[in-house]
Amino acid sequence: GNSVTQMEGPVTLSEEAFLTINCTYTATGYPSLFWYVQYPGEGLQLLLKATKADDKGSNKGFEATYRKETTSFHLEKGSVQVSDSAVYFCALVSKTSYDKVIFGPGTSLSVIP
Amino acid sequence: NAGVTQTPKFQVLKTGQSMTLQCAQDMNHEYMSWYRQDPGMGLRLIHYSVGAGITDQGEVPNGYNVSRSTTEDFPLRLLSAAPSQTSVYFCASIPGLGSNEQFFGPGTRLTVL
Numbered sequence: 533g534n535s536v537t538q539m540e541g542p543v544t545l546s547e548e549a550f551l552t553i554n555c556t557y558t559a560t561g562y563p564s565l566f567w568y569v570q571y572p573g574e575g576l577q578l579l580l581k582a583t584k585a586d587d588k589g590s591n592k593g594f595e596a597t598y599r600k601e602t603t604s605f606h607l608e609k610g611s612v613q614v615s616d617s618a619v620y621f622c623a624l625v626s627k628t629s630y631d632k633v634i635f636g637p638g639t640s641l642s643v644i645p
Numbered sequence: 646n647a648g649v650t651q652t653p654k655f656q657v658l659k660t661g662q663s664m665t666l667q668c669a670q671d672m673n674h675e676y677m678s679w680y681r682q683d684p685g686m687g688l689r690l691i692h693y694s695v696g697a698g699i700t701d702q703g704e705v706p707n708g709y710n711v712s713r714s715t716t717e718d719f720p721l722r723l724l725s726a727a728p729s730q731t732s733v734y735f736c737a738s739i740p741g742l743g744s745n746e747q748f749f750g751p752g753t754r755l756t757v758l
Contacts, residue, residue, distance in 0.1 A: 536687075564745050575649075575735055575749035576688075621687060625745040632703070633678075633737075633747055635687040 534559040536622050536636035544642045545612055553607040553639045555596075555622035563624040565589075565598055565605040570619045570638070579607075579620070612643045646671050649750035651736050657756045658726040666721040666753050668736030674748070675741035677719040678703070679711065681732040682752075688735065694719055726757045 539554040557565065564583045568576040580589030585600035594609045605622060622636040652667045670677065675696050680688040680703075690703030694713040708730060710722040723730060736750040 566746075568747075568749075575751045576737075576747070577749070578746050581746065632690060632693065633688075633745075635680075635689075637685055637687040 534563065534624060534626055534634045536624055536634055538620075538622050538636035538639050541619075541638070542640040542642060544644065547614055547643055547645050548611045549643075551607070551609040551612045551616075551641070553620055553622075553641070555605045555607065555636060557603050557605065557622075557624050559603075559624055559626060559634075561626065562600070563626050565596070566623040566625070566633075567594070567596055567605070567607050568621040568623060568635075570621065572618070576621060612641075614643045614645055617641055617643045648672065649736055649738055649748050651734075651750035651753050653753060654751065655754050657758065658723075659758050660727060662726050664723055664726065666723075666734055666736075666755070668719045668721065668750060669717050670719075670736075670738045670748070671717065672738065672740070672748065673716060674738035675716070676739035677713065678737045678739075678747070679709070679719070679721045680735045680737065681705065681730075682735060683732050691721065691734075723755075728757045731755060731757045 535558045537556050566581045567579040569579045570576045580591040582589040582598035588597045596607045619638045619640045621638045649670045678693040679691040689705045692711040694700045700711050734753045737747040
């Protein structure tokens with residue numbers, strides 16, 4: 533079945549450091565891929581998405597590229613801020629079951645001044 | 646638009662008690678889902694609905710019931726609460742065909758003693 537794997541956390545970075553959170557997936561066909569962010573005490577919010585191979589999603593300085601050949605969708609940001617401290621979830625939606633989202637376990641990020 | 650709303654925000658139950666978690670959306674979205682979030686496990690789908698009058702089971706449906714009598718509301722019922730149901734519960738909605746972005750409510754934190 534479909535699944536999403538994320539790098540283990542927690543991740544702690546200093547402000548202005550470079551961020552990479554790895555995400556790989558297993559799916560039949562060509563799913564849509566997402567990154568969601570959950571700030572403390574809140575629900576999940578869509579951060580960015582990509583719907584086909586080689587698409588790059590970007591938002592708030594974060595980027596991720598849909599790599600079909602490596603079945604990956606790694607999240608990157610060039611310079612993190614304290615306000616980026618949150619839990620990040622990689623997710624996929626199959627084109628044939630678009631009402632079911634498969635989430636990774638989440639990666640907690642703490643950015644220290 | 647209020648988006649996706651959930652009540653209550655917090656709830657403490659005793660083992661064996663029943664209760665209903667409320668979820669409503671005012672965006673006229675077709676699809677709605679319930680997830681539970683547990684540490685290290687990401688979000689797991691409990692039940693979902695593709696429209697009024699239509700519901701189906703997700704990954705972890707046991708101990709929960711749902712109904713969808715209107716497009717707006719999708720309540721989750723715990724029939725006889727157990728400590729294993731201690732979790733944070735999120736309701737989400739998707740506009741429908743052609744869109745697979747999920748909109749999440751703020752969550753309900755449930756503790757079963």
